[in-house]
Amino acid sequence: MTTRAVVIGCGHYLPSRVVENAEFEATLDTNDEWIKSRSGIERRHFAAEGETTSSMATAAAQAALKDAGLGPDDVDAIVLATSTADFTFPSAATMVQAQLGMTSGYAFDVQAVCAGFIFALTNANALILSGQAKRVLVIGAETFSRIMDWTDRSTCVLFGDGAGAVLLEAQDGDGTASDRGVLSTDLNSDGRHRDLLYVDGGVSTGTTGYLRMQGNQVFRHAVGKLAATATTAMERAGVTAAEVDWIVPHQANIRIIQGTAKKLELPMEQVVVTVQDHGNTSAASIPLALSVGRDRGQIKPGDLIVTEAIGGGLAWGAVVLRW
Numbered sequence: 001m002t003t004r005a006v007v008i009g010c011g012h013y014l015p016s017r018v019v020e021n022a023e024f025e026a027t028l029d030t031n032d033e034w035i036k037s038r039s040g041i042e043r044r045h046f047a048a049e050g051e052t053t054s055s056m057a058t059a060a061a062q063a064a065l066k067d068a069g070l071g072p073d074d075v076d077a078i079v080l081a082t083s084t085a086d087f088t089f090p091s092a093a094t095m096v097q098a099q100l101g102m103t104s105g106y107a108f109d110v111q112a113v114c115a116g117f118i119f120a121l122t123n124a125n126a127l128i129l130s131g132q133a134k135r136v137l138v139i140g141a142e143t144f145s146r147i148m149d150w151t152d153r154s155t156c157v158l159f160g161d162g163a164g165a166v167l168l169e170a171q172d173g174d175g176t177a178s179d180r181g182v183l184s185t186d187l188n189s190d191g192r193h194r195d196l197l198y199v200d201g202g203v204s205t206g207t208t209g210y211l212r213m214q215g216n217q218v219f220r221h222a223v224g225k226l227a228a229t230a231t232t233a234m235e236r237a238g239v240t241a242a243e244v245d246w247i248v249p250h251q252a253n254i255r256i257i258q259g260t261a262k263k264l265e266l267p268m269e270q271v272v273v274t275v276q277d278h279g280n281t282s283a284a285s286i287p288l289a290l291s292v293g294r295d296r297g298q299i300k301p302g303d304l305i306v307t308e309a310i311g312g313g314l315a316w317g318a319v320v321l322r323w
């Protein structure tokens with residue numbers, strides 16, 4: 001018998017304000033055609049005044065709990081992936097814990113930028129496998145609209161806000177790749193590339209700062225590193241690409257998503273794509289795609305999923321799980 005961390009509920013939250021590409025044409029030297037053809041993005045959601053990473057994360061967590069038919073006190077831990085916590089501290093996760101009305105257990109943030117959900121899922125899986133938690137809410141939530149330089153056309157048209165959550169539960173498996181739950185994980189980082197994608201503010205500057213990205217340099221690393229980490233995770237899980245039902249990738253750029261699928265020799269019909277509607281929501285993008293993919297009827301119980309992401313750090317990784 002092997003313990004597995006099985007997804008028993010998922011949900012998401014998107015702010016109501018939708019901004020189409022054309023809206024940027026009024027203030028920037030850009031256009032819908034450039035944004036769509038270079039990134040695949042058509043629109044994104046932006047948080048309203050008063051909406052925060054923790055409030056969106058709470059809404060996504062509530063949806064996941066409702067989906068599972070459980071309440072906040074049925075959860076032992078919250079692991080929240082974000083780079084845009086409401087405050088420097090406390091963690092946004094503890095704010096979610098309070099907003100959910102959860103009076104026991106523990107909560108903490110994980111910060112690995114766009115790869116954050118992969119790192120959070122891996123940590124939550126480890127908590128479950130080591131017996132330190134039976135049920136863990138794993139959330140990705142971001143308010144990247146608050147760290148955009150609205151004069152920088154090379155970044156501000158690419159990102160959006162939102163949150164997604166999954167509820168993991170310890171269940172018994174037989175130790176094979178037929179088990180439901182997380183089957184394998186692979187994490188990587190290389191801090192030598194920190195200048196490719198960073199925020200130029202923080203405690204050392206006393207400012208919140210703005211996102212800065214050498215997009216084409218990040219692009220150069222993305223496809224190869226994503227295909228490699230996905231392949232490593234599949235090998236660890238003992239599965240081949242032919243057995244995979246869905247790739248659920250980080251949603252940064254449709255060309256990266258297509259390039260990675262091609263390297264993995266999987267057709268785009270087996271890729272959950274939400275980038276056109278959400279833009280790049282950093283750590284929220286994978287749980288958003290899982291939840292939307294499930295709601296669309298794409299992801300079904302028993303499906304084998306490979307999920308992968310890369311972002312600032314650089315940090316990247318993949319998780320193989322059976323839904």
Ligand code: UT7
Nearest residue numbers: 030031034038039114153154215216218219252253310311
């Ligand atoms: O999620 C975390 C990880 N991040 C990513 O994975 C992002 C990876 N990078 C990308 O998605 C792409 O590199 C971008 C979408 C950011 C950019 O696409 P690109 O094909 O790499 O374009 P580029 O940066 O090489 O820029 C090409 C041209 C430049 O003009 P020149 O120098 O060729 O005259 C830019 O100034 O496009 C120009 N440009 C724009 N033009 C119209 C940059 N932004 C815009 C814009 N509208 N918004």
